[in-house]
Amino acid sequence: MIRTAWALGGRRELEDLRLRAWAHMLGFRGHFSTKTRRYSTTLGALRTARAEWRRLQAITARNEADNRPTDAETGETTLVLAHWTFAGTGLTRGEEWLAATLTPASGTEGEPTHA
Numbered sequence: 001m002i003r004t005a006w007a008l009g010g011r012r013e014l015e016d017l018r019l020r021a022w023a024h025m026l027g028f029r030g031h032f033s034t035k036t037r038r039y040s041t042t043l044g045a046l047r048t049a050r051a052e053w054r055r056l057q058a059i060t061a062r063n064e065a066d067n068r069p070t071d072a073e074t075g076e077t078t079l080v081l082a083h084w085t086f087a088g089t090g091l092t093r094g095e096e097w098l099a100a101t102l103t104p105a106s107g108t109e110g111e112p113t114h115a
Helices: 003-011 012-017 019-027 042-065 091-103
Strands: none
Touching: 003 012, 003 019
16 A cells, blocks of 8 residues: 555646655554554553553562572672773764764655655
């Protein structure tokens, strides 16, 4: 459908329909939160399921922590690195070049170019 809309959008007699400007939207069924309740689950149900899953994960982690032996019992230690150094700011020369080459040509922002 996208390819057909793009091809038809190149025809002079259909130019006023702006098919090329909207071709990328074909197959998209609207904003994710505007779906019907019969079609899929609701966002409220997703939030509730996610909160329940996180609650169960926290309980499981707490239970595992209660049953774990301490470092003194196992003889293991934890190495903590607490030394930070300032590496600098800005882009490297390569990043500056890449940013400069990726800048879109003037007049092409927003609308597809026309042949």
